[in-house]
Amino acid sequence: MDTVLLSRWQFGITTLFHFLFVPLTIGLSTIVAVFEVLYWLSKKPVYDKAARFWFKLQVVIFTVGVASGIALEFQFGTNWSEYSRFVGDVFGPPLAAEVIFTFFLESTFFGLLIFGRDKISSRMRAFSATMVSLGAIMSAFWILAANSWQQTPAGYQIKGGRAILVDFSAAIFNPSTFPRFWHTLDGAFMTAAFFVIGISAYFLLKGRSADLANVSMRVGLIFALTATLFMLVTGDIHAKQVAETQPVKLAAFEGLWKTQPRAPLMLVGIPLPSEEQNILEIIAPGFLSLLAYGDIDAPVRGLDDFPKDQWPPVSVCFFSFHLMIIIWSFLAILVLFAFFFRKKLASKRMFLKVLILSIPLPFLANELGWIVAEMGRQPWVVYGILLTYQAASPLPWWYVLLTVSAITLLYVSLLFLVIHLLKREISKAVTNG
Incomplete structure (x- = not known):
């Protein structure tokens, strides 16, 4: 057994579990803030119902999300x-800044909404929800700044x-x-939007909570359409940055096995790392350039x-990237159809089922x-400086194996618990109409 490999598995499992909740927390906090602001401005009960x-x-x-994030940080030590x-x-x-400047902001107003929601004005509720959203977004910035370093x-x-900080701003x-x-x-806004759309579709399919479903569907579609289209811009900017700073990635x-001008964009294909070639290719010549x-x-x-010992795992990177693109393409088509049928969605039962089944795709x-x-x-933990x-x-390998097993069991249990709690709240809303 390899201690490093097991440690990577442990960190990877914890990160992937934690990252199920982070994007949804960020996106959903913003959507809740929108409903709170709409209620404050209009005093329409449906916006209050949606916000609650x-x-x-x-x-x-x-x-x-908070609990799994704490477990993640412990693994650094x-x-x-x-x-x-x-x-x-x-x-x-940056981790200290995340806690001091953003997490306290987010958690303070989050607690106010939990324990004092019915004791404060609608304006204060809107302000508190906005601060929760802002805190979640700022928290993401500090964490991503640290990871981007x-x-x-x-x-x-x-x-x-040791790496010594000499320019905080540059870092x-x-x-x-x-x-x-x-x-x-x-990606967070897309995730929350399709989460809201999918659950709203479930309400429409059941014929219950129509007022909640309709207003949530409208807001969800606006978020989904905007975020899906904007993904073209952010994805393009990010890809250009990777090409400039991490060309091997x-x-x-x-x-792409060989350096070349007019580099092709592979639309379909299967890489064979052992043979350093691709099979079943369909390419767009020059489009990668x-x-x-x-x-x-x-x-x-x-x-x-690049030296072979500095190659990342090609197959994992290739298939993960292309499957991500396929999912985005499907969701883009889905949201365009949903926006087109938005006034007739309640009668499109099969389409509503597709929207429900699509909830996991942004995750x-x-x-x-x-x-x-x-x-x-990979193989760098700090690119070009420190190998993984x-x-x-x-640590002894058996110790890491034991903790990997325990963490995996814990996270599977927590995931089922989260799904159960979400289903319970959704069922309550359906029952109460």
Whole structure:
């Protein structure tokens, strides 16, 4: 057994579980804030009803997200102590800023909405919900700034075998921070939008809570359409940044084995890393060069331009990236049809079922995007500076295996509990009409 591999599995499982809840928390907190503001401005009871219902679901999601996030941070000290020693001076400040400036903001007003909702005015409720949304978004920024530093490190010097922070601004606003932040934030809004749309479709299918379903569907569709279209922009910006700063990652998720001008964009294909070629290809000649550099004749660096021991796992990156694109394409078509049929959705029973079944797809796309980002950085834990195997704690393999098993069992149990609690709240809304 390999301690490093087991530690990577443990961190990966924890991260993927945690990231089920983070995007939904961010997006749903914004949607709840919209309903609270609409109620404050219009005093229409339906907006109050919508705000209350979606906030109940938000409470469940937020709670599990915070708990899993704490477990994630503990692993920096338990499984990745060498990493913590090496980057603590750089990685610590943004995490501290996230807690001091954003988490306290978010949790304070979140608590006010939980315990004092009926004791404060509608204006204060709207303000509190907006602060929760702002806190969630700002929290995401600080976490992504810290993680982006691992992708494109800046503002540091190596002294005494450690990365020392010399320019806080350069470290926080490193080349990948804003591309990743806007792309992740957009993914969060997409996730929450399709979550709201899917549950609203369930209400319409059951013929209950029509007022809640209709207003939620309208707001969900606006968020979904905007976020889905904006994903073209954020995805393009992020891809260009990756091409500039992590070209080996781009080569891996596009299956580009050789450096070449007019590099093709692979639309369909299967990479064979052992043979360094692709089979069953359908390509668009020159389109990778055009998308990456804005010039159809621009050369794009292939995997042959890098030592093999610095290649990320090509198949994992390739299939994760392309499946993410397929999911986005399907959701884009789905939301366009939903927007077109928005006045007749209640009668489109089969389409409503498709909307319900599509709820997990944005979650899957988020997870795949995270896999591409993190696996594409391998074998580095800090790109170009610290290798992953150098960052792990010197633990016995059986200890890590035991904790991996325990964490996996715990997270599976928690996931079933979350699904049960969400289903219970939704069933209550259906029963009460």
